[in-house]
Amino acid sequence: QVQLVESGGGLVQAGGSLRLSCAATGRTFSSYTMGWFRQAPGKERDIVAAISWTMRTTYYADSVKGRFTISRDNAKNTVYLEMNSLEPEDTAVYYCAATNRGGWTLRGTYDYWGQGTQVTVSS
Numbered sequence: 001q002v003q004l005v006e007s008g009g010g011l012v013q014a015g016g017s018l019r020l021s022c023a024a025t026g027r028t029f030s031s032y033t034m035g036w037f038r039q040a041p042g043k044e045r046d047i048v049a050a051i052s053w054t055m056r057t058t059y060y061a062d063s064v065k066g067r068f069t070i071s072r073d074n075a076k077n078t079v080y081l082e083m084n085s086l087e088p089e090d091t092a093v094y095y096c097a098a099t100n101r102g103g104w105t106l107r108g109t110y111d112y113w114g115q116g117t118q119v120t121v122s123s
Contacts, residue, residue: 002026002098002112009094009117012086016121020081022096022114030074033099035110036081038092038119045095049081050104059104063089086121093118 008020020036035050049070050059058070067086072079079096094117097110 002029002032004096004098004112004114006094006096006114006117009119011120011122014087014121014123016086017082017084018086018119020083020094020096020117020119022079022081024077024079024098026077029077029098031100032112033104034070034072034079035097035099035104036070036079037095037097037107037110038090039095039116040092043092045107047105047107048094051079083119086119088121088123091119091121 003025004022006022012018031053033050033052036048037045038048039045048061048064049068051070051072055072067084069082096114098112099110101109103109
C-alpha cells in the first residue's frame with residue numbers, strides 16, 4: 001500500500017517556475033514507477049512525466065519536454081516535478097501516482113493516487 005501527498009502548487013506568472021513534490025508512505029516506494037499527471041477543467045487526466053524505480057528511465061509528454069524535469073529520491077520517498085518556462089496552458093490540477101505494472105503512460109496502469117495540487121499560470 002502506498003499513500004501519496006502532493007505539495008508545491010500555486011499561482012505563477014507565465015515564464016515562471018514551480019517545483020512540485022510528492023511524498024509517499026509505504027516501505028516499497030522504491031519499487032514503484034512514479035508518474036505525474038494533470039487535469040485541466042473539462043479535460044481528461046493526462047500523463048505529464050514518469051520515472052522508473054531505478055531512475056534510469058524517464059518519460060515526458062511532448063508538451064512539456066525541455067521544460068519539465070521529473071526526479072525522485074528513494075531515500076526520502078519523494079518524487080519531484082521541476083516545472084520551468086510555465087505557460088497558461090500548463091494550468092491544471094497535478095497528481096502524482098504510483099504503479100508497479102507496465103504501461104506508464106496509461107492512467108489505468110496506476111494503482112495509487114495523491115489528492116492533487118493546483119497549478120495556475122497567469123498570462
